[in-house]
Amino acid sequence: MKKSTGYRAILHNYQYMKLLVAGIINRFGDSIDAIASAWLVYELTSNAMWSAIIFGVNKIPSVFIQPLAGAWVEGKKKKPIMVVTDLIRAICVAVIATGFLFGFLNAWIIVISTFVISTAEAFRLPAGSAIIPKLLKKEEIVYGTSLSTAIYTVVELIGMGAAAGIIALIGTTGAIYIDMVTFVLSALIIATIKISSDESRDINGSLQAYFDTLKQGFSYIARSKAAMFLVLFAAFLNAILVPLNSLMAPLANEVICTGAETISLISIAITCGTLLGTVIYPILSRFVSKEVFVISGGICIGLYYLAVIIARPLYNNTAFTYAYVAFISFIMGVFVSLLSAFLQVIFVELIDEQYFARAASIMNAMGNAATPVMSVVVSFLAAWLSTSVIFVVIGAIDVLVCLYLMLSHTLSDILCSKKDITVTSSESA
Incomplete structure (x- = not known):
């Protein structure tokens, strides 16, 4: 007898729901950070050139590092990679917020931190893509993908809408600290996901391999x-x-x-x-x-x-x-x-x-x-x-x-x- 599938089945898939909740928290923090960071760069430098440089640096790992990262991720356990990269991003965001709060932040620290964050994302994205088929059955993937995309879009809208109020209430630094907290929460939730097939394959660790x-x-x-x-x-x-x-x-x-x-x-x-x-x-x-x-x-x-x-x-x-x-x-x-x-x-x-x-x-x-x-x-x-x-x-x-x-x-x-x-x-x- 063929089991019916749909959004209800996805909602009862607790391991995938953990991944979804982690993604929701992540997206909310990122949507606030996108506005807060743009404002922070302007406050710090008052120069549109740095905004353009930071935007470009943010894209470099996506184009050049991600294909290399995908090959490295392939034979590794995906969950630890996602947890570690979330924590790396949390640390970098904390450095930016703390530097701005205590007055030692400069444009180059933002550039370096942005590059590290984007590099971590270059490893996390292929790991996240590869983990979905391990949590969902083939017939559930279409519903899981649609549900996550719809919710992420709504959350991003809410985050962008709330960003101005959050910045006005707790300042630019406080808004960026919120992004740091979302990375940590995401890492903690992903760490609890149970994946029976998330095992590293026996691959020779040499550079040639x-x-x-x-x-x-x-x-x-x-x-x-x-x-x-x-x-x-x-x-x-x-x-x-x-x-x-x-x-x-x-x-x-x-x-x-x-x-x-x-x-x-x-x-x-x-x-x-x-x-x-x-x-x-x-x-x-x-x-x-x-x-x-x-x-x-x-x-x-x-x-x-x-x-x-x-x-x-x-x-x-x-x-x-x-x-x-x-x-x-x-x-x-x-x-x-x-x-x-x-x-x-x-x-x-x-x-x-x-x-x-x-x-x-x-x-x-x-x-x-x-x-x-x-x-x-x-x-x-x-x-x-x-x-x-x-x-x-x-x-x-x-x-x-x-x-x-x-x-x-x-x-x-x-x-x-x-x-x-x-x-x-x-x-x-």
């Missing part, structure tokens, strides 16, 4: 059609959303002819759409084919770029403008979240478990690398083209790419494939 493991990870990505598609498509999605994120202010001012309130409207509408899409994904996945998720989600992003420009002559009506922009932003949020949830679930279904950490780290690194690269491209285009033209060009490119995927026979083969790389004993990591 590590590089062999790393090489096997990249080789797996290169030879696996499913893995290569997921890595490249994730990078494509990150890149295609850069113009919207980076040009939202000129979009509101030059195209929609409104003010900063439109930026808030777009952000809120997309977030609400994301929440709805995340919750309904497990239900839709029973009836909607994999190809539809990829094509409809991808095309919807391109259509959004085109739709916001096509309606420009009608933006002289204020009521229509706000209603229309909110509606199309909400719809895009729904489809983007459906596509994101699909990619997370299909990753677990198609990637061999022994390659989870390495494949996840490479996919995250490619996605993070795509953002600054596309930012440079958009900056170059913005120097020569108007925002309207950029949106039309990007939207058209997105639609054409997705139509190509739809018309090509390779998409169905990739998404319907099984774990298509068989690992021999000589290759096992």
Whole structure:
């Protein structure tokens, strides 16, 4: 008799719920810290240059260290890695807050601490990705992923909304100390999780063995059609959303002819759409084919770029403008979240478990690398083209790419494939 699964089953999976609670606490602290840290850097330096430097330093480990970390994490116990990296992050955050409180903090201490925190995250993320299939059954993963994504989004909104009040109440230092406490609590909760299969494999600890493991990870990505598609498509999605994120202010001012309130409207509408899409994904996945998720989600992003420009002559009506922009932003949020949830679930279904950490780290690194690269491209285009033209060009490119995927026979083969790389004993990591 087939056991029914759904959100109720996830809520009764106490070990996964511990991981979820730890993630909630982490996300809440991070959302407060994101605002508090930005304000702290400005208070300390009064120089936008340092904000840009710290932002760049924060991204370096995600692009360059995470693929290397994924290979190292693969053969190790995942729970201790998550606990230790949370504690490392707590210590670094404590150094920043204490330094600011006692007056010895400077910009370089923040840069170094930021690099260490991001490096710890580069190890924690692949470990966290690899631990999920050890806590959830295959049929539960879609519900677990949707539940965690929806809750994390709500918690981040609450944290960002509460950040200003918390800073006003206990100061910037107090807000950053809250982030430190959330890291410690997360580590303590994760330490209590029981994982029957979280065992390190007997891998030779030599440097040559590590590089062999790393090489096997990249080789797996290169030879696996499913893995290569997921890595490249994730990078494509990150890149295609850069113009919207980076040009939202000129979009509101030059195209929609409104003010900063439109930026808030777009952000809120997309977030609400994301929440709805995340919750309904497990239900839709029973009836909607994999190809539809990829094509409809991808095309919807391109259509959004085109739709916001096509309606420009009608933006002289204020009521229509706000209603229309909110509606199309909400719809895009729904489809983007459906596509994101699909990619997370299909990753677990198609990637061999022994390659989870390495494949996840490479996919995250490619996605993070795509953002600054596309930012440079958009900056170059913005120097020569108007925002309207950029949106039309990007939207058209997105639609054409997705139509190509739809018309090509390779998409169905990739998404319907099984774990298509068989690992021999000589290759096992």
